[in-house]
Amino acid sequence: KNEVEQSPQNLTAQEGEFITINCSYSVGISALHWLQQHPGGGIVSLFMLSSGKKKHGRLIATINIQEKHSSLHITASHPRDSAVYICAVGGATNKLIFGTGTLLAVQP
Amino acid sequence: DAGVIQSPRHEVTEMGQEVTLRCKPISGHDYLFWYRQTMMRGLELLIYFNNNVPIDDSGMPEDRFSAKMPNASFSTLKIQPSEPRDSAVYFCAITLGPSSYNSPLHFGNGTRLTVT
Numbered sequence: 608k609n610e611v612e613q614s615p616q617n618l619t620a621q622e623g624e625f626i627t628i629n630c631s632y633s634v635g636i637s638a639l640h641w642l643q644q645h646p647g648g649g650i651v652s653l654f655m656l657s658s659g660k661k662k663h664g665r666l667i668a669t670i671n672i673q674e675k676h677s678s679l680h681i682t683a684s685h686p687r688d689s690a691v692y693i694c695a696v697g698g699a700t701n702k703l704i705f706g707t708g709t710l711l712a713v714q715p
Numbered sequence: 716d717a718g719v720i721q722s723p724r725h726e727v728t729e730m731g732q733e734v735t736l737r738c739k740p741i742s743g744h745d746y747l748f749w750y751r752q753t754m755m756r757g758l759e760l761l762i763y764f765n766n767n768v769p770i771d772d773s774g775m776p777e778d779r780f781s782a783k784m785p786n787a788s789f790s791t792l793k794i795q796p797s798e799p800r801d802s803a804v805y806f807c808a809i810t811l812g813p814s815s816y817n818s819p820l821h822f823g824n825g826t827r828l829t830v831t
Contacts, residue, residue, distance in 0.1 A: 648824070649823065649825055650806060650822040655818070657817070695758075698816065
């Protein structure tokens with residue numbers, strides 16, 4: 608079992624829909640990162656959080672340390688949100704452990 | 716992310732050739748990471764540096780891989796000799812905080828390596 612599991616692996620949505628991507632982890636962590644990677648493109652850091660909730664524009668990230676779970680929400684989704692979203696956790700090993708990513712396609 | 720410049724963007728080479736990937740981070744970073752991304756394995760950490768000193772190279776797959784950071788503004792990842800299974804996208808990333816995992820990451824655009 609991977610230490611970081613993301614679900615779903617693939618997600619197709621219609622423009623305007625509310626989207627949720629989940630990340631569960633099995634190790635103790637100090638921080639959780641959400642990253643975005645557009646097809647053929649570089650990787651952008653969206654959020655780093657260790658507790659509670661963060662919001663940036665239409666993106667919201669939450670984390671529940673007790674349940675070892677984080678969610679990334681996208682409100683009013685748009686085709687330009689189509690990308691791979693990657694969850695990564697960091698803690699005792701001083702290195703990030705990455706999930707395998709969620710491929711999101713938002714159709715107009 | 717303009718904070719990390721990688722070159723080349725694309726590299727195609729023949730098996731057995733030496734390949735050198737370059738990374739120029741902005742100043743002020745604490746940590747520099749080299750990652751490899753493949754469809755099968757996702758993102759894998761190869762090596763990371765703190766203040767130009769290699770801290771953990773346990774992710775370097777074989778002796779064919781080596782990395783250097785001669786100064787705070789430059790790092791290289793070298794593969795010699797290259798093999799087809801080295802084909803991947805190689806990313807350089809930095810953190811601008813005191814932690815290797817608890818500070819936001821800034822990635823370069825990556826180098827897509829194809830070894831034929």
